[in-house]
Amino acid sequence: MKLISWNVNGLRACVKKGFLDFFHEQNADIFCLQETKLQEGQIELELDGYHQFWNYALKKGYSGxxxxxxxxxxxxxxxxGELESEDEGRIITLEFDSFYLVNVYTINAKRDLSRLPERLEWEDALKEYLLDLDRHKPVVYCGDLNVAHAEVDLKNARSNHGNSGFTLEERGKMTTLLESGFIDSFRYLYPERTDAFTWWSYMRDVRARNIGWRIDYFIVSTQLKEKINEASIYAEVLGSDHCPIGLELDI
Structure with a gap:
């Protein structure tokens, strides 16, 4: 089974930049999007052979x-549950015969960390949700998780300590999740790989120089560990400030 996840940072704009070419080229079994930034009826995609599921934010042009x-x-x-951020269209869970898929666009703590307390509550609630699902079937949890877990996951770790997406609190929540029975599929296969990033600032030449962060993930239940065949980062694919990531599972 092949899965793709991509924060498209505005699907309508991404479609104009080659989204459908990549979509059809990959021919994935499951394709997950974050930050679609649209409302129902604002786009119609002809995706033959695919069932489509959308979670729209109440606020126009935001999240999704x-x-x-x-x-x-x-x-x-x-x-x-009762997460306030449901109004922001951040989570879709699909149940299949042998696993759950949870597609997520995690709250950004913001530059001034004003949403950090809400973000940490979100992380706790989501962990309990994932653990509850995992008691019934294995889980594939993916999306833009808005955190670089370790120093190897961003270019300039020293200068970014304490910044949004690289606070000790956010990184700690990721550690706690992984220690509770989940695996970062990319790091499982490539524990030492450096310069493997999924997001780059729009500042001039930053992407060309690969000054980025790895904040997009496929995290799976430990019981799926032996079924991971490949974890990919499609850094060459443009169209968003994030690039797509992929996972191939033997299920």
Whole structure:
């Protein structure tokens, strides 16, 4: 099974920059999007052979997630419990026969860290949700998680300590999740790989010089560890300030 995840930072704009070419080229079984930035009826995608599921934010032009899947899921759920951020269209869960897929666009703590307390509450609630799912079936948790977990996951770690996406609190929540029974699929296969990033600032020449962060992930239940065949970063694919990532599982 092949899965792709991509923060498109505005799907309508990304479509004009080659999104559909990449989509059809990959022919993935499941394709997950974050930051779609649109409302129902603002785009129509002809994706033959795919079921489409959308979670729109109430605020126009903001956030939003989507999942396109060849296999029809058993059930679909939007949001988690009583999280206020459900209004921002940040979570879609699809249940299949042998696993759950959870596509997420995680809250950004903001430059001034004004949303950090909310972000940490979000992380706690999401972890409990993932653990509950994992008690029933293995979980594939993916998306823009807005954190570089370790120093190897961003170019300039020293100068970014304490900044949004690289605070001790955010990194600690990722550590706690992984220690509770989940695996970062990319680091599982490539523990020492450097300069492997998924997001770059729009500042001049930053992407060309590969001054980036790895903040997009496929995280899977440990029981899927032996089924991971490949974890990919498509850094050459443009169209957004993030690049797509991929996971191939033997399920």
């Amino acid at each position: 997630t989507a999942v396109f899947t060849k296999q029809k899921p058993i059930s679909v759920r939007y949001g988690v």
